[in-house]
Amino acid sequence: MDLIADRGRRVPVEELNTSRLLAHARKQAVQRKFDDMLIVDVDAHHYENEHFNDILPFMENDVFKQLAISGTSRNRGRGAITPQTLGYQDMGGRVTRYPLRGTEKTPDGSFRDVELGHRWMDAMSVDYSCLFPTGMLSIGLHPQTEMEVELCWAYNRWLTEKVLPESGGRFFSMLTLPFSDPDACLRQVEEFGHRKHVGGFMVTTVRNNLAVNDNRYMKVYRAIEERGLVLSFHSGPNWGEPIFKSCNRFLVAHALGFSWYNIVNLANWVINGMGERFPKLPVLWIESGLAWVPFMMQKLDHEYMLRPSEAPLLKKKPSDYMRDMFYSSQPMEIQDMGALETTFRMINAETQLMYSSDYPHWDFDLPSTISDLPFVTEKAKHNILGGTAARLFKLPPRNEAQKANLKKFGNLTAA
Amino acid sequence: MAEKLVAKVSEMKDGDRRIVFVGDQEIGVFRHGGQYYAYSNVCLHQGGPACEGLTIAAVEEHLRADKTSLGLSFSATEMHFVCPWHGMEYDITTGECVSDRKMKLKKYKVLEKGDELYVVA
Numbered sequence: 001m002d003l004i005a006d007r008g009r010r011v012p013v014e015e016l017n018t019s020r021l022l023a024h025a026r027k028q029a030v031q032r033k034f035d036d037m038l039i040v041d042v043d044a045h046h047y048e049n050e051h052f053n054d055i056l057p058f059m060e061n062d063v064f065k066q067l068a069i070s071g072t073s074r075n076r077g078r079g080a081i082t083p084q085t086l087g088y089q090d091m092g093g094r095v096t097r098y099p100l101r102g103t104e105k106t107p108d109g110s111f112r113d114v115e116l117g118h119r120w121m122d123a124m125s126v127d128y129s130c131l132f133p134t135g136m137l138s139i140g141l142h143p144q145t146e147m148e149v150e151l152c153w154a155y156n157r158w159l160t161e162k163v164l165p166e167s168g169g170r171f172f173s174m175l176t177l178p179f180s181d182p183d184a185c186l187r188q189v190e191e192f193g194h195r196k197h198v199g200g201f202m203v204t205t206v207r208n209n210l211a212v213n214d215n216r217y218m219k220v221y222r223a224i225e226e227r228g229l230v231l232s233f234h235s236g237p238n239w240g241e242p243i244f245k246s247c248n249r250f251l252v253a254h255a256l257g258f259s260w261y262n263i264v265n266l267a268n269w270v271i272n273g274m275g276e277r278f279p280k281l282p283v284l285w286i287e288s289g290l291a292w293v294p295f296m297m298q299k300l301d302h303e304y305m306l307r308p309s310e311a312p313l314l315k316k317k318p319s320d321y322m323r324d325m326f327y328s329s330q331p332m333e334i335q336d337m338g339a340l341e342t343t344f345r346m347i348n349a350e351t352q353l354m355y356s357s358d359y360p361h362w363d364f365d366l367p368s369t370i371s372d373l374p375f376v377t378e379k380a381k382h383n384i385l386g387g388t389a390a391r392l393f394k395l396p397p398r399n400e401a402q403k404a405n406l407k408k409f410g411n412l413t414a415a
Numbered sequence: 416m417a418e419k420l421v422a423k424v425s426e427m428k429d430g431d432r433r434i435v436f437v438g439d440q441e442i443g444v445f446r447h448g449g450q451y452y453a454y455s456n457v458c459l460h461q462g463g464p465a466c467e468g469l470t471i472a473a474v475e476e477h478l479r480a481d482k483t484s485l486g487l488s489f490s491a492t493e494m495h496f497v498c499p500w501h502g503m504e505y506d507i508t509t510g511e512c513v514s515d516r517k518m519k520l521k522k523y524k525v526l527e528k529g530d531e532l533y534v535v536a
Contacts, residue, residue, distance in 0.1 A: 003469055005469055005470060005471040005472070006471050006472035006489040007472075007489060011430075011469055011470060011471075013469075021464070021499065021500075023464070024457065024462045024463060024464055025462070027462075028462060091497075091502045092471070093469055094468065094469050094471065094497040094499075094502040094504070095499060095500070095501065095502050096468055096469060096499040097499065362501060362502060363501060364500075364501070365461070366461050366462070368461070368462070369461065
């Protein structure tokens with residue numbers, strides 16, 4: 001296959017093979033004895049848009065189902081089924097796994113997304129992955145609430161009935177909530193919350209409708225808390241957001257967007273006392289990196305000290321509530337080691353940080369980004385790379401060495 | 416230092432590359448502008464196969480005298496190779512990471528012996 005380089009020049013490349021592409025990751029895993037350590041990736045992705053022919057039949061409403069199926073490429077429809085966000089995630093083909101993805105071969109009879117997932121997980125020595133969609137992360141931009149509800153329902157059914165059971169127990173997910181409709185969110189929590197491989201529910205934060213503190217969501221959070229599940233907020237970029245229309249480079253919209261949506265939602269979550277209302281609900285903030293967290297801790301504490309009358313539910317500082325919550329690591333800003341060390345201290349990384357790869361997206365992080373940090377204790381490394389997630393999602397070790405390590409650092413909860 | 420056969424000189428056309436293994440070392444050998452360049456195939460970012468991705472001209476932005484931008488264009492002279500994992504770009508003639516020129520891939524010597532090309536590692 002040819003990739004297009006400068007001025008239309010064609011550069012011949014071999015077909016993609018994930019195991020071969022990630023051979024250096026495997027080498028790192030062997031050198032660092034990662035197989036002896038339970039590694040959980042709390043944020044990885046697949047491309048569900050490649051499976052709409054299988055997903056859409058799970059839609060409930062016949063009219064929306066007919067509209068959606070008619071819109072698929074198989075039926076020569078013109079329109080996209082899910083909202084599309086502008087951007088150059090593949091960097092003009094520089095990150096070759098984007099344009100080459102279709103060339104990768106998988107054995108007949110295997111479920112393609114599971115096979116591909118296992119290839120990169122095995123390369124990185126990741127034992128379990130929390131699988132999230134890609135295009136559906138923009139579902140909150142859909143102008144039709146009914147279609148958002150229908151598509152989330154269909155995706156969650158397909159994922160829990162067709163994909164996760166095929167992964168040998170190595171994939172789990174936090175299911176996508178149709179957040180524009182709180183009643184529909186509750187129904188999906190009640191319907192899917194007990195299913196195998198469901199660790200919680202995920203809010204796609206690229207949206208402009210209800211605030212996370214709206215009264216209509218309280219029943220949803222309570223239902224998730226009662227089931228002992230995790231509530232996560234997965235961020236994303238949206239170049240079409242009015243404030244980002246001034247950004248003439250995708251780099252800026254991407255860097256700011258991923259932080260921005262979590263910043264807004266976390267601020268509303270904390271200041272409205274959600275930590276007091278749902279003290280047993282684990283909350284996880286995904287894919288904004290970490291540098292924004294100390295900024296928010298300082299910013300919210302500073303304002304709260306002077307304006308406590310606007311946050312009367314709080315019994316401690318905003319940063320204390322932020323330290324009760326969890327954060328995924330990727331894309332971890334690793335440019336200034338001193339700043340990163342301070343960040344780890346401020347968020348209590350030893351107990352609150354969980355490794356995430358974001359693979360196969362362009363800015364993925366390997367487990368070595370955590371294990372090679374010079375200032376992190378052995379216990380913290382084990383916790384961050386998998387121990388904390390093993391406790392939270394009740395994931396068992398996959399070999400005796402992992403079991404011993406989980407036990408050693410107090411993370412063995414499921415055998 | 417060992418000399419490792421890379422390819423027949425007649426088989427390496429401008430724009431071609433080879434990846435060779437010398438013990439534990441992986442080395443990417445490029446032919447660009449009639450010259451040969453050889454670098455460690457381990458990216459300085461997260462260890463990806465730095466020499467196995469796209470080669471693409473540097474993107475430049477030139478300014479007018481009044482500091483307004485002329486927009487983006489491909490360089491006529493500077494070529495980069497790109498680590499396929501995350502897109503880290505390297506200058507093909509120096510092995511410097513273009514976003515931080517202090518960071519350089521290990522460079523290897525390339526020898527032509529008759530019609531054979533060797534890398535010294």
